[in-house]
Amino acid sequence: MIWGRKILCKEHLHRDRLRLPVLLFLMSIAVIFLDQMVKRLIMSDMTLGMSIPVLPGIFHITYIQNPGAAFGILAEQRWLFISVGFLFVGAAVSFYRRLRCESRWMQCGTALLLGGAVGNLIDRIRWGEVVDFLDFRIWPVFNIADISIVIGVGCMMYALFRQDKKGAEG
Numbered sequence: 001m002i003w004g005r006k007i008l009c010k011e012h013l014h015r016d017r018l019r020l021p022v023l024l025f026l027m028s029i030a031v032i033f034l035d036q037m038v039k040r041l042i043m044s045d046m047t048l049g050m051s052i053p054v055l056p057g058i059f060h061i062t063y064i065q066n067p068g069a070a071f072g073i074l075a076e077q078r079w080l081f082i083s084v085g086f087l088f089v090g091a092a093v094s095f096y097r098r099l100r101c102e103s104r105w106m107q108c109g110t111a112l113l114l115g116g117a118v119g120n121l122i123d124r125i126r127w128g129e130v131v132d133f134l135d136f137r138i139w140p141v142f143n144i145a146d147i148s149i150v151i152g153v154g155c156m157m158y159a160l161f162r163q164d165k166k167g168a169e170g
Helices: 010-014 019-045 078-094 104-127 144-169
Strands: 051-055 059-066 130-135
Touching: 019 059, 019 104, 019 130, 019 144, 078 104, 104 130, 104 144, 130 144
Parallel strands: none
Antiparallel strands: 051 059, 059 130
């Protein structure tokens, strides 16, 4: 059992057998594709450290390379991040059968988290660092994969909160 549900729930085994996995896969692929294409555009059209004001003083497109995790912590730990990235992808694939019985919030959150994690993993494998470019001036520079990870975790937390609330009421 996971989060109080049977691992294989009958209503999900028959309904959405193929459609759901394809939609979740496409969601992850869309995040990876968008993230990588925008990073490629940034890298080809900008020099490292270059900043283009979109809304001066508020939002800039700034090309940096981050050797660490969020906010640059654990800088220069490339192999640690690559290992953790592969472990996460492996865990997501191995727990897929359980995920089919979870709420749509949990499913979408996992797909977004996976897409973002793979997007940043590709950077780490290719260049040893993650390409960041969204700069709001009051926050560290980040990228599309980071947004996807944060939204994915938010969806998963919402799903868990709703589930705990339903359990407490029922």
